[in-house]
Structures are given as C-alpha cells and as structure tokens.
Amino acid sequence: MSVTISIQDLVKKYGETVVIPELSVEIQKGEFFTLLGPSGCGKTTLLRMIAGFNSIEGGSISFNDKVINNVEPGKRNIGMVFQSYAIFPHLTVKGNIAFGLQNRKMSKPEIAEKVKDILKVVQIEQFQDRMPKNLSGGQQQRVALARAIVIRPDVLLMDEPLSNLDAKLRIDMRNAIKEIQREVGITTVYVTHDQEEAMAVSDRIAVMKSGIIQHLGTPQEIYQRPANVFVATFIGRTNIVDATLKHEQGQYTLQLEQGYQEIIPNVRVPKAEAKSSLAVKVSIRPEEFIMSEDQTGIQATIVHSVFLGQHTQYFVDLASGQRAEITQESQTQLLSPGQTIYLKVKPDKINVYDAKGELNYTGSAQL
Structure with missing residues (x-):
C-alpha cells in the first residue's frame, strides 16, 4: 500500500x-x-x-x-x-x-x-x-x-x-x-x-x-x-509595494517611501539583471512591519483596527496613499483612527521581486 x-x-x-x-x-x-x-x-x-x-x-x-x-x-x-x-x-x-x-x-x-x-x-x-x-x-x-x-x-x-x-x-x-x-x-x-x-x-x-x-x-x-x-498574495496576507534596490559596496539596500531604506542581507540578483539600481516589488506581510518608536521610517495613518485577542490588525494609509495592513501584539490601549505612526520592516523577512513580480531576489525560493 x-x-x-x-x-x-x-x-x-x-x-x-x-x-x-x-x-x-x-x-x-x-x-x-x-x-x-x-x-x-x-x-x-x-x-x-x-x-x-x-x-x-x-x-x-x-x-x-x-x-x-x-x-x-x-x-x-x-x-x-x-x-x-x-x-x-x-x-x-x-x-x-x-x-x-x-x-x-x-x-x-x-x-x-x-x-x-x-x-x-x-x-x-x-x-x-x-x-x-x-x-x-x-x-x-x-x-x-x-x-x-x-x-x-x-x-x-x-x-x-x-x-x-x-x-x-x-x-x-x-x-x-x-x-x-x-x-x-x-x-x-x-x-x-x-x-x-x-x-x-x-x-x-x-x-x-x-x-x-x-x-x-x-x-x-x-x-x-x-x-x-x-x-505571495495567494498564500496568507501581504502588502505589495514598489521600491528601488540599490547595489553599493557589495551590498543591497532597499529604498522605500520617504527616504526610508534598509540593507537587505539575503538578495540574489541574476548577473543578467544586475545593475546599480533596480525597480522592484516588495512583499511585506502584516507581521513584518515594525512600529518605529523614533518617528523614522514610513509615515502612516491609522484607518481602523480589528482586535483579534493576542494580536490586533490595523489598516493604515501610507504617505503615498496606498492602503496597507499591519499586525501588532495587542496592547491595553488600541491605536485610534487618524493617529500617525511610523513603520519599519524586518529586512530578513520581507521578499523582494523583480519589477514584473515573477522572480524572487530574496533567499532561495525555487520551483
């Protein structure tokens, strides 16, 4: 059998x-x-x-x-x-x-x-x-x-x-x-x-x-x-944003909104596509956003929230106007609609794709 x-x-x-x-x-x-x-x-x-x-x-x-x-x-x-x-x-x-x-x-x-x-x-x-x-x-x-x-x-x-x-x-x-x-x-x-x-x-x-x-x-x-x-969009929840991938001094830096950037440690760009600057799409799952305490990062405005017990789901408008979803550990006091926050990302968790969204530059995802 x-x-x-x-x-x-x-x-x-x-x-x-x-x-x-x-x-x-x-x-x-x-x-x-x-x-x-x-x-x-x-x-x-x-x-x-x-x-x-x-x-x-x-x-x-x-x-x-x-x-x-x-x-x-x-x-x-x-x-x-x-x-x-x-x-x-x-x-x-x-x-x-x-x-x-x-x-x-x-x-x-x-x-x-x-x-x-x-x-x-x-x-x-x-x-x-x-x-x-x-x-x-x-x-x-x-x-x-x-x-x-x-x-x-x-x-x-x-x-x-x-x-x-x-x-x-x-x-x-x-x-x-x-x-x-x-x-x-x-x-x-x-x-x-x-x-x-x-x-x-x-x-x-x-x-x-x-x-x-x-x-x-x-x-x-x-x-x-x-x-x-x-x-990325079919499995679980994610936010897809446009960004620029810079290659300088042997490392890749991801440039997002409002000048916010992060060094991405696990990027692999094929030689045929390698350039000093690439337009890319980035998949950021709701739990891969971090609320910044020093008011640096991507500015966002709380639209509404959904309390789910251990975690709270927030829907926010980024400075660019794009709607995004973030998940944070629930606190005693929920963030209020209209409140301004700043977001950073977990650079080792997010996924970076080519401009068409067909090739993952991050990690080693293969068919």
Whole structure:
C-alpha cells in the first residue's frame, strides 16, 4: 500500500484549449501533497487525470514504475473523497464502509474485521448503525473517508472535502484528516482553494495558476519565501509595494517611501539583471512591519483596527496613499483612527521581486 506518483510532461486539452501544459512533478510515497490554487487553475483537472476520469493528451502518470495512462479508474486501486461526501443514503454507516470490500469479494468475517478497525481509526464506532440522514456533516465526511481508505488503496484522492462544512468543523476535520493520513500512511493528493487548510495539512504544496505550478515546497517555504508575487498574495496576507534596490559596496539596500531604506542581507540578483539600481516589488506581510518608536521610517495613518485577542490588525494609509495592513501584539490601549505612526520592516523577512513580480531576489525560493 502507498506508492510514488510520477507525473511527466502531462498535457490536458479541451479541443484547442490547453488547460495543463507539460506539467511534471513527483509525489513521494506516503506524502500528503496538496494542489492549491484559485478556481480554474487546473488542480481538480489534474486530480481527475490521476484518478483516470479525464483523458491525457500528452505525457504520463506512473504509480511507482507502472505507467497508468490507459488503466481503467476501477483498476488503479485508488480511494476518493468528494466535496459532496457521496455516501449511500440507504445504507448504514457500517454498510457504506463495507461496500467497497464487498465489491472485492472479501469474506464476511474479513469485512467485519476491517470495518471494525477503520471505525476506530476515524472515531465513529458509536455511529456504525446509523443512517446517513442522522449524521452531522463532519460525521458524514468521516464515513466517506473511512469508505475510501478501508480498501487499502495505493493512493487517496481528496477533492475539496471540507468546503461544505462550517468554519469550526473544517478546522476539526482537517486536523482529523491529517492524523488519519499519518496513521494509515497512504500517498494522498488533496485539492483545495483554501490556503490555511493547505498549510495545516500538507507535507508539500503545489501552488497552481493556469495549469502551471508556480511554487512547489513545504508550507513554511512557500509562506516565507514565495517564488513570485502571485504566490505571495495567494498564500496568507501581504502588502505589495514598489521600491528601488540599490547595489553599493557589495551590498543591497532597499529604498522605500520617504527616504526610508534598509540593507537587505539575503538578495540574489541574476548577473543578467544586475545593475546599480533596480525597480522592484516588495512583499511585506502584516507581521513584518515594525512600529518605529523614533518617528523614522514610513509615515502612516491609522484607518481602523480589528482586535483579534493576542494580536490586533490595523489598516493604515501610507504617505503615498496606498492602503496597507499591519499586525501588532495587542496592547491595553488600541491605536485610534487618524493617529500617525511610523513603520519599519524586518529586512530578513520581507521578499523582494523583480519589477514584473515573477522572480524572487530574496533567499532561495525555487520551483
């Protein structure tokens, strides 16, 4: 059980429209791998190609060393969990979970044993004799998950499985899914448009746009050093500002508004682009702003605030007129609308991109 999935130069077309152009990626055995991106980016299309539900117009998909392009979906030994649960309304919880095992012609004692075991894993033993209509959304999703993994598939595919649940239940279920996946060790490909969800469950994330992987990495890598401005703005919250990058005496200095500048220690500019002065875009996450106590830095005016307990979220207008978002540790007295503050940045945390926002000059973010 559990395989490596190798995708090489994969192409998907609908008529003359290319949806996925020559995509290549390798998903490791037992990995929780997430396809993340906005609607229409190709993530569900790719998942359905792995499942065998969509045709392949070029390239290959392999489970371990076996190319499965022409293998029927029913013979790929995959488990699937859908957004709509898709559990059978006329069968009990136990009956739903046993369905796939019965199709595989297992003996009744073996089926009973496997169902009993998986009920414990997904923690719904007490509901085994209930009908689906008497279950909550989270309980139904656990049934769908149990049914998918009880057959011991090589690959588990999950398509937006939590999108029909309320916010608190989504958090509970994403934690449960990650724990269950770790316990059973199945190679899992998970599709979502929710960045927080992806960050919470994934070993690695592929951020997609227009059928192309923009950044492939761990949640930490993608959040801290996003490959381009699209990834920076899609993962978490950030402020994108225009600035100038100066190269003097062997070091790079970032010049922001009102003459404020910082030496950036981890800039790598390709030789072909190296100049004494470059127009750049800078990604500054809300927590990467520091309120200056000496009234130097970028002048800003408080517009309004949102108290979030340990932290407070402030929306400010910079001197340039640009609206920005900053996050600060909550104090007894909140800053008032109209109040003037000065902001500096954490130079080792921010990300500096070329003028088009396509190349990260900071750190070592790579596809």
